Amino acid sequence: MKPLLYYIFIVAIIPGMLIGVQTQESKINFTDHGGTQTYLSMRYPGYEKEFLLGHYDPATYPNFSKAYRFCKEGNIYLLDEVYDAFIEMAEAAQKDNIHLNIISACRNFNHQKALWEAKISQLSAGLFQFLDPLRQKQIVELALQFTAMPGTSRHHWGTDLDLNSSDPNFYDSDAGIKIYNWLLANAADFGFRQVYSAHQDRSGHDVEPWHWSYYRLSIPMYFNYIDKIKNSDIKGFSGDAYLSELHIIPMYVSGINPEMK
Numbered sequence: 001m002k003p004l005l006y007y008i009f010i011v012a013i014i015p016g017m018l019i020g021v022q023t024q025e026s027k028i029n030f031t032d033h034g035g036t037q038t039y040l041s042m043r044y045p046g047y048e049k050e051f052l053l054g055h056y057d058p059a060t061y062p063n064f065s066k067a068y069r070f071c072k073e074g075n076i077y078l079l080d081e082v083y084d085a086f087i088e089m090a091e092a093a094q095k096d097n098i099h100l101n102i103i104s105a106c107r108n109f110n111h112q113k114a115l116w117e118a119k120i121s122q123l124s125a126g127l128f129q130f131l132d133p134l135r136q137k138q139i140v141e142l143a144l145q146f147t148a149m150p151g152t153s154r155h156h157w158g159t160d161l162d163l164n165s166s167d168p169n170f171y172d173s174d175a176g177i178k179i180y181n182w183l184l185a186n187a188a189d190f191g192f193r194q195v196y197s198a199h200q201d202r203s204g205h206d207v208e209p210w211h212w213s214y215y216r217l218s219i220p221m222y223f224n225y226i227d228k229i230k231n232s233d234i235k236g237f238s239g240d241a242y243l244s245e246l247h248i249i250p251m252y253v254s255g256i257n258p259e260m261k
């Protein structure tokens with residue numbers, strides 16, 4: 001009996017356990033307006049590290065489009081599915097006399113690096129490389145209040161949008177409150193959620209009422225990122241040496257609205 005059970009275990013149970021694990025990992029549950037649904041990663045079989053880190057050009061990357069409707073700025077790129085969903089949302093908003101427009105969408109690594117370096121340079125009066133490590137770390141922490149490190153920004157994914165204004169004061173005005181309340185009430189119906197939300201248990205970047213993400217694609221991307229990206233993959237900019245010490249991935253990349261992961 002013992003050898004037979006042994007073979008049953010090897011032939012049937014172990015592969016069954018492996019399949020079970022794979023199936024669990026390949027499904028992503030999220031709560032939609034229709035209830036809890038499951039996205040099969042078969043539809044989105046996986047994202048390359050280089051894509052997740054923003055090392056590509058959205059102007060030539062497959063399934064990306066240049067946005068021309070409901071945009072305040074030029075050169076706005078985002079994934080086709082995200083753009084279609086956004087247009088649907090912006091048209092619905094218009095019927096409620098709410099005017100949505102995109103001020104920033106896909107930013108690749110180099111684009112994010114330019115924003116990051118400008119902020120570091122501003123905060124250190126251009127002297128970052130000459131500062132001692134403790135002061136450098138403080139400058140990096142300060143910069144993180146305004147912008148994500150290159151390689152850790154969700155804007156690399158083509159799923160995340162900044163809407164109307166990135167000035168927090170705007171969202172204290174009547175016009176800003178009206179837009180924000182409309183988004184809170186309706187955006188999820190079109191596949192969008194606020195990433196840097198007001199949840200108490202969230203770490204990382206400050207609340208951003210303007211930053212919305214197409215969660216139907218960005219949730220699978222987030223899980224790909226957490227599975228695949230290591231600190232050593234994120235480099236090539238001022239302050240990259242503090243990535244691990246400042247717990248950038250757990251505190252910032254994962255410091256998002258709990259409904260986004």
Ligand SMILES: [Zn+2]
Nearest residue numbers: 155161162211
């Ligand atoms: Zn943003």
